[in-house]
Amino acid sequence: MPTRFTILCENTVGHPFRVIGEHGFACYIETDRGRYLFDTGQGFGILQNAMALGADLAAVDAVMLSHGHYDHVGGLPDVLRVRGPVDVHAHPEIFIPRYWSDGRTRRFIGIPHRREYLEALGARFRFSAEMTEVGPGLHLTGEVPRRTDFERGDPHLIACPAGADQSEPDPIRDDISLAVETDRGLVLVLGCAHSGMVNIIEHVLARSGRDRLHAVIGGTHLGFADDAQFEATIAAIDRYGIERLGVSHCTGQANAARLHARLGDRFFFGCVGAVLEV
Numbered sequence: 001m002p003t004r005f006t007i008l009c010e011n012t013v014g015h016p017f018r019v020i021g022e023h024g025f026a027c028y029i030e031t032d033r034g035r036y037l038f039d040t041g042q043g044f045g046i047l048q049n050a051m052a053l054g055a056d057l058a059a060v061d062a063v064m065l066s067h068g069h070y071d072h073v074g075g076l077p078d079v080l081r082v083r084g085p086v087d088v089h090a091h092p093e094i095f096i097p098r099y100w101s102d103g104r105t106r107r108f109i110g111i112p113h114r115r116e117y118l119e120a121l122g123a124r125f126r127f128s129a130e131m132t133e134v135g136p137g138l139h140l141t142g143e144v145p146r147r148t149d150f151e152r153g154d155p156h157l158i159a160c161p162a163g164a165d166q167s168e169p170d171p172i173r174d175d176i177s178l179a180v181e182t183d184r185g186l187v188l189v190l191g192c193a194h195s196g197m198v199n200i201i202e203h204v205l206a207r208s209g210r211d212r213l214h215a216v217i218g219g220t221h222l223g224f225a226d227d228a229q230f231e232a233t234i235a236a237i238d239r240y241g242i243e244r245l246g247v248s249h250c251t252g253q254a255n256a257a258r259l260h261a262r263l264g265d266r267f268f269f270g271c272v273g274a275v276l277e278v
């Protein structure tokens with residue numbers, strides 16, 4: 001059986017029937033060893049889109065959360081109501097209160113539900129900052145070392161680990177991604193790539209002992225990149241032999257279009273309904 005990745009939640013829709021777009025991300029993964037859900041969107045589209053796209057959320061073996069932002073975790077209660085008790089893998093810092101701020105106003109963008117509520121609905125949190133095997137051939141990256149000089153954090157993102165009146169820049173240490181072994185090599189699924197897409201790729205390659213990836217899908221955060229980061233990322237895509245790039249969410253439409261122009265057939269839009277079968 002091929003490994004199949006289906007985008008369930010994303011900002012845009014590429015499927016004609018009964019699905020909805022929302023700012024967020026979720027990806028359903030089917031292998032011959034099991035079914036998995038990586039992120040849950042904000043909570044508007046996950047159930048409807050899963051039904052329309054044939055994703056059996058009631059049968060997932062595990063749920064993974066890429067980081068503690070509302071647009072990746074907000075749909076978790078809906079998933080738990082359908083699935084019942086299930087392991088939910090994440091970094092230990094996902095529940096830190098966090099905000100988007102322009103210096104004058106701020107908006108809460110952390111997880112909109114309390115941990116206890118999610119646990120009452122059946123979430124069995126499995127926290128780890130280390131690389132973790134969540135199923136056969138599926139590895140969560142754990143915390144990603146920030147090594148490149150061209151991938152910098154977003155100054156609008158702040159965290160309040162010590163209380164709402166004490167804010168600091170949010171390094172989003174909890175940003176983790178998923179590497180899946182397939183017949184054609186590794187497929188990397190990104191949530192929002194706050195750690196930097198190239199940092200994540202190089203971390204996965206170093207830990208797996210490989211020198212190339214088959215595909216990368218998900219949120220690249222390139223929508224916030226300057227030209228230097230954009231070009232360095234394209235160079236890495238070539239250097240690591242990436243044959244398919246399916247971008248979503250925080251890539252932004254302008255940079256998605258630029259990537260399409262540069263990569264041609266290797267590129268696809270990772271919108272709701274997009275499927276990568278390997």
Ligand SMILES: [Fe+2]
Nearest residue numbers: 067069192194
């Ligand atoms: Fe995020």
Ligand SMILES: [Fe+2]
Nearest residue numbers: 069071192250
């Ligand atoms: Fe996001």
